[in-house]
Amino acid sequence: MTEKLTPKSQTQPSKGSSILKIVLQQRELTIFLSVLAFAALLAFNSPNFLNRANLIALLVGLSFDMIVAVGMTVLMVSGGFDLSVGSVLALAGAVAGYSITKFGAPVWLGILLGLLTGVVIGLVNGLLVTKIRVNPFIATLGMMQVVRGIVFLLTSGLGISNLPDSFNYFGQEKWFGLQVPVWIMLFLVIVGEILLRRWSFFRQSYFVGGNERSARLSGINIDQVKIMNYIIVGIMAAISGLLLAGRMGTASVSAGLGAELRVVSAVVIGGASLSGGEGSIVGALLGVILLNLISNGLNLLGINVYWQNVVIGGVLIIAVAADSLSRRSKS
Numbered sequence: 001m002t003e004k005l006t007p008k009s010q011t012q013p014s015k016g017s018s019i020l021k022i023v024l025q026q027r028e029l030t031i032f033l034s035v036l037a038f039a040a041l042l043a044f045n046s047p048n049f050l051n052r053a054n055l056i057a058l059l060v061g062l063s064f065d066m067i068v069a070v071g072m073t074v075l076m077v078s079g080g081f082d083l084s085v086g087s088v089l090a091l092a093g094a095v096a097g098y099s100i101t102k103f104g105a106p107v108w109l110g111i112l113l114g115l116l117t118g119v120v121i122g123l124v125n126g127l128l129v130t131k132i133r134v135n136p137f138i139a140t141l142g143m144m145q146v147v148r149g150i151v152f153l154l155t156s157g158l159g160i161s162n163l164p165d166s167f168n169y170f171g172q173e174k175w176f177g178l179q180v181p182v183w184i185m186l187f188l189v190i191v192g193e194i195l196l197r198r199w200s201f202f203r204q205s206y207f208v209g210g211n212e213r214s215a216r217l218s219g220i221n222i223d224q225v226k227i228m229n230y231i232i233v234g235i236m237a238a239i240s241g242l243l244l245a246g247r248m249g250t251a252s253v254s255a256g257l258g259a260e261l262r263v264v265s266a267v268v269i270g271g272a273s274l275s276g277g278e279g280s281i282v283g284a285l286l287g288v289i290l291l292n293l294i295s296n297g298l299n300l301l302g303i304n305v306y307w308q309n310v311v312i313g314g315v316l317i318i319a320v321a322a323d324s325l326s327r328r329s330k331s
Contacts, residue, residue: 027271071233078205079276086256087147092238093245097160122234126227171246209276
């Protein structure tokens with residue numbers, strides 16, 4: 001019996017292709033390299049990119065989306081997503097502003113009511129998805145419209161201005177040269193990443209998103225995990241909305257418009273899967289940075305602002321397609 005010899009080149013991939021495969025499998029590393037490359041490109045083409053004022057504005061701008069992305073990452077890891085976050089963001093600021101300016105409520109109570117708004121809407125979304133079995137897309141899309149309508153009703157379509165300085169403090173004050181929203185974002189990113197990777201309750205989200213049936217058979221309370229994750233993303237949206245209202249000094253009716261697309265895009269770009277079971281908050285941070293670099297670069301280069309939606313939508317399609325191809329190759 002003779003042994004058939006196979007050329008080594010056909011049985012073993014080259015060293016170069018192996019390194020490339022490893023790099024492509026590490027989504028966070030790939031996005032990090034993309035961020036560096038795009039930042040270098042902007043620095044080369046626009047002398048204003050590295051200005052301190054522009055970099056600080058970039059950080060402050062991305063902080064609001066990133067705070068929401070912390071909660072969205074946890075939710076998408078468990079196999080869900082929330083299209084109502086932009087509307088929740090606006091309503092939280094409106095509720096706080098309305099209670100303070102119209103009813104004379106203390107600032108702390110207005111902030112608490114704003115946060116409670118996020119909790120209630122997140123709870124309702126979670127119950128709709130888990131108990132009534134409404135598709136997450138339909139449930140949160142409907143909630144997005146309902147909540148945005150409440151914002152217009154509450155503010156008569158005009159917004160709420162002249163918010164007190166004590167409310168605006170966390171949106172406008174600087175700590176060590178950086179605005180408070182940036183520090184709050186960094187704190188939530190660090191805490192969220194640690195909890196998602198280390199705490200057993202949040203680790204359950206990976207099992208739920210990866211294989212819900214197996215997770216249920218292993219004793220995980222699927223509904224509890226999902227409801228809690230919807231509440232978390234609601235709270236994150238509310239925090240972002242309160243900070244944005246404080247930053248502007250106004251609870252605007254247009255606050256959060258398009259935030260759901262930007263946040264979901266950033267989380268998917270950062271390595272999360274629409275099917276669940278994958279993702280990290282660090283990856284979402286890199287995705288948020290990349291999208292904001294794109295927007296900032298288009299502005300600095302004088303490109304029509306309406307191209308931002310085209311580019312962000314295109315990047316999302318590419319990221320989802322890449323995720324789909326990656327899953328097919330693994331299977």
